[in-house]
Amino acid sequence: MAIVEDRNIIAVDVQNAVKRYGSFTALKTISLSIKDNEFFTLLGPSGCGKTTLLRIIGGFEELSEGAISLFGDEIAKLPPNKRPINTVFQNYALFPHMTIEENVMFGVEMRGGSKAEARQRASEMLDLVQLTQFASRKPSQLSGGQQQRVALARALAPEPKVLLLDEPLSALDLKLRQAMRYELKEIQRKAGITFIFVTHDQEEALTMSDRIAVMSSGELQQLGTAREIYESPHNTFVADFIGETNLLEVSVDALSGGSATCHLGGGHELICDEVKGVGVGAKVHLSIRPERLTLSDTPMEGASLSGVVRDNIYIGTDIQTIVDLNEGPQMVIRTSNSDRGNKRIFEPRSPVFVNMEKGAARLLAD
Amino acid sequence: MAQAGEDIKNYPGFMPITLFCLVVLYAPLLVVMIYSFNESKSITVWQGLSFKWYVDVFVGPESAKFKEAAINSFSIAIVAALAATAIATSAATGMLRGGSFRGRGFSFGLINLPLIVPEIVTAVATLIFFSAIDFERGYLTILVAHIAFCIPFAYMPIAARMQGIEDTYEQAAMDLYANKTQAFRLVLFPLMLPGIVSGFILAFIISLDDFIITNFVKGAGIETLPTAIFGAVKQGIKPNIMAISTMLLAVSIVMVTISYFVGKSGDKLKQPPGEK
Numbered sequence: 001m002a003i004v005e006d007r008n009i010i011a012v013d014v015q016n017a018v019k020r021y022g023s024f025t026a027l028k029t030i031s032l033s034i035k036d037n038e039f040f041t042l043l044g045p046s047g048c049g050k051t052t053l054l055r056i057i058g059g060f061e062e063l064s065e066g067a068i069s070l071f072g073d074e075i076a077k078l079p080p081n082k083r084p085i086n087t088v089f090q091n092y093a094l095f096p097h098m099t100i101e102e103n104v105m106f107g108v109e110m111r112g113g114s115k116a117e118a119r120q121r122a123s124e125m126l127d128l129v130q131l132t133q134f135a136s137r138k139p140s141q142l143s144g145g146q147q148q149r150v151a152l153a154r155a156l157a158p159e160p161k162v163l164l165l166d167e168p169l170s171a172l173d174l175k176l177r178q179a180m181r182y183e184l185k186e187i188q189r190k191a192g193i194t195f196i197f198v199t200h201d202q203e204e205a206l207t208m209s210d211r212i213a214v215m216s217s218g219e220l221q222q223l224g225t226a227r228e229i230y231e232s233p234h235n236t237f238v239a240d241f242i243g244e245t246n247l248l249e250v251s252v253d254a255l256s257g258g259s260a261t262c263h264l265g266g267g268h269e270l271i272c273d274e275v276k277g278v279g280v281g282a283k284v285h286l287s288i289r290p291e292r293l294t295l296s297d298t299p300m301e302g303a304s305l306s307g308v309v310r311d312n313i314y315i316g317t318d319i320q321t322i323v324d325l326n327e328g329p330q331m332v333i334r335t336s337n338s339d340r341g342n343k344r345i346f347e348p349r350s351p352v353f354v355n356m357e358k359g360a361a362r363l364l365a366d
Numbered sequence: 367m368a369q370a371g372e373d374i375k376n377y378p379g380f381m382p383i384t385l386f387c388l389v390v391l392y393a394p395l396l397v398v399m400i401y402s403f404n405e406s407k408s409i410t411v412w413q414g415l416s417f418k419w420y421v422d423v424f425v426g427p428e429s430a431k432f433k434e435a436a437i438n439s440f441s442i443a444i445v446a447a448l449a450a451t452a453i454a455t456s457a458a459t460g461m462l463r464g465g466s467f468r469g470r471g472f473s474f475g476l477i478n479l480p481l482i483v484p485e486i487v488t489a490v491a492t493l494i495f496f497s498a499i500d501f502e503r504g505y506l507t508i509l510v511a512h513i514a515f516c517i518p519f520a521y522m523p524i525a526a527r528m529q530g531i532e533d534t535y536e537q538a539a540m541d542l543y544a545n546k547t548q549a550f551r552l553v554l555f556p557l558m559l560p561g562i563v564s565g566f567i568l569a570f571i572i573s574l575d576d577f578i579i580t581n582f583v584k585g586a587g588i589e590t591l592p593t594a595i596f597g598a599v600k601q602g603i604k605p606n607i608m609a610i611s612t613m614l615l616a617v618s619i620v621m622v623t624i625s626y627f628v629g630k631s632g633d634k635l636k637q638p639p640g641e642k
Contacts, residue, residue, distance in 0.1 A: 060537055080540045087541045093534040097556045106552075107542030158543060 009036040009071070011162055011194040012057060017066035019052055019218075026052045028218040029066070034162075034196060035211075036071075039188050041197045043205040044215035045241070050198045051166060053215075057196065058087050058164050070161065081110070086155035087164040091171070092147050094139035100126070100150050101135040107158035118157075125153035128187065145176045152187065162194045169204065181207050202242050206230065214238050230289075235366045239287035246288045246331045252280055252363075260363060262286065266328030268305045272361040285364045290334035292360035295321060295344070295352045303361070305354045307331070309346045319345060323354055395615065402608035409603055419609040426606060428598065435594035439574055442509050442590065447569035450516035451524075454565055455558070457517070458525040463533070463554075480515045488515060489582040496583060503585025511583045512573045519572045520565035523629060527561025560628050567625035571618055 012034040019027040027049045034040045042050035055061040057068060059080035068076045075083055086107065094103050101122050108118035126132045129149035139147055148168055155163055165184075169177045185208050188195045199205055205212050206226040214221040214229060214237075222234045233239035240247060250262040250270065260274045270286070278284055299306070307325040321333045331354055335345070346352050374380060402420070406413035423432060457477055461470065480488060492511050501507060535557065539549035577592040584593060591614060598607055 058541060060541075080537070081543045081545055085541075087538070089534050089538060091532065091534060093532070093538040095535065095538070095553055095557075106539070106544075110539075110543035110548060154542070 011036040013069045015067045020064045039210045041205040041209040041212045048215040049218040084161045086160040088151045088168045090166045092151040104154045125157045129153045165197045250286045251283045275363040277365040288361045290332045293333040300355045402612045419605040422606045435589040439591040443573040446512035446573045449513045450520040450569045451566040454520035485578045489579040493582045507583045516569035520569040523564035524561040564625045564629040
């Protein structure tokens with residue numbers, strides 16, 4: 001494996017991509033650069049345009065406007081069979097009349113490889129996805145998880161420069177889906193090429209991706225690492241879509257030295273980091289992750305909001321406490337079950353204070 | 367789960383109605399089959415088992431006539447079915463893979479029109495057409511007419527099969543560097559094959575059995591099996607007619623059965639939804 005690698009070579013560059021279907025605009029001027037050797041995820045709810053963007057990169061849809069290049073070469077006008085990009089389809093689309101081996105050989109042969117070469121490559125790929133013993137079976141004789149891996153082997157066999165994956169895990173059951181996440185990531189590392197992965201499952205995106213592009217209604221909402229997107233969401237949509245959060249309506253009272261003083265209903269006051277684009281008097285949203293809040297029966301230093309416990313919900317790893325702030329909104333607080341020893345569980349109707357560490361609350365520009 | 371009371375067998379009158387339908391549909395066929403093995407010349411009195419009418423078909427006084435008619439029937443059926451299948455395959459590919467083009471609905475109607483138009487109307491129209499263009503009636507007119515009315519019968523199973531083939535298969539082929547021709551030849555065509563075989567067999571049977579249109583367009587001096595049988599029956603029903611009918615019936619049943627199993631045998635197109 002190469003030790004020195006340039007992390008800044010651009011594999012796929014999308015510039016001002018627009019896609020219209022009649023009067024409907026599926027993609028509204030999207031620009032993004034996907035790096036070489038990166039596990040890149042397009043994340044968003046259904047209808048956000050993520051699959052459209054993937055199909056444009058694959059060559060199955062034509063751009064209405066804009067440009068795409070692959071390692072510097074313009075590819076927007078090339079048909080799919082002229083692009084060194086392969087796809088793992090959502091329903092796998094394994095050829096049902098061919099054996100597993102023939103499926104994996106197909107792309108190598110179509111690309112001009114000899115039969116022997118294709119067979120050699122197929123055996124390597126089936127070895128990679130641990131399905132060597134199924135080479136002579138038909139796709140219908142395999143389980144969903146195995147078919148999924150065949151689809152992966154088939155797409156990797158012709159040595160594409162970029163691999164596209166269109167919600168490949170969505171047809172699998174939960175346990176298998178979780179196991180496949182690590183396997184996919186491992187295979188990407190071994191293959192050493194760019195993976196562009198489409199999903200609506202934020203947990204999938206967070207666990208596998210080097211970088212995530214969050215999309216909604218045909219627009220790019222935020223681009224960043226999993227940590228950036230989870231901890232520093234740019235706007236209400238991202239904060240709400242990724243993980244669980246308390247979204248509170250606040251108004252900004254004062255700004256000083258990089259901090260913003262805000263208040264929410266009931267006279268509660270909060271201090272958080274200043275955010276570009278939010279000035280004094282602005283009525284905006286504030287996001288606080290439930291696991292970054294703690295409860296106590298006396299007010300603590302810093303932000304401490306008074307309220308009453310409504311309910312405790314046991315959810316396995318955590319206990320979720322719902323608190324009605326006095327004359328204010330409702331908040332959800334998550335307490336890990338592992339440190340229950342040093343944290344109190346407050347019974348419903350008991351008065352409490354909700355405390356947050358510095359930097360936990362984040363102002364959202366819109 | 368269905369409760370015992372909802373079982374269709376418990377509906378009042380289920381058995382009598384079923385039996386009545388079966389008798390009306392199949393008793394005549396059974397009579398023909400049974401009496402084709404009758405020892406006697408009578409078609410109403412059973413006088414013992416014999417194969418003599420089957421022998422008569424092949425070596426009897428009328429055997430030459432029947433042989434010629436059979437050769438005409440089978441050769442027309444094979445050629446007409448081949449031509450109709452080729453046309454229907456292209457039609458289905460155009461209709462289902464050509465995107466939405468203008469006049470798509472109209473084309474669909476046009477392909478299937480012969481199924482709706484009463485056969486006698488088609489027969490008369492075809493006859494008028496051949497007369498109008500001064501086409502001499504004979505083997506060729508029968509063949510052309512058969513190709514025309516066989517197309518929708520070949521089209522149906524081919525289109526049905528094709529509808530079940532998701533277009534991601536072709537996209538996957540294209541994605542894996544196949545050009546359009548290779549994607550059709552290596553992926554779409556093999557997946558369509560059961561439908562194509564099924565369509566061919568159905569068209570073959572339809573052509574083999576056709577009487578009305580054939581009778582109108584055939585002209586003098588040429589017979590197919592159905593018209594030959596009709597001609598023979600006009601001079602009174604003899605048991606050798608029953609023997610020929612039984613053999614035709616057997617051919618039909620075998621072909622339809624093959625068509626059914628070929629249609630079912632194709633590789634499963636739908637993936638299992640999740641883990642099996």
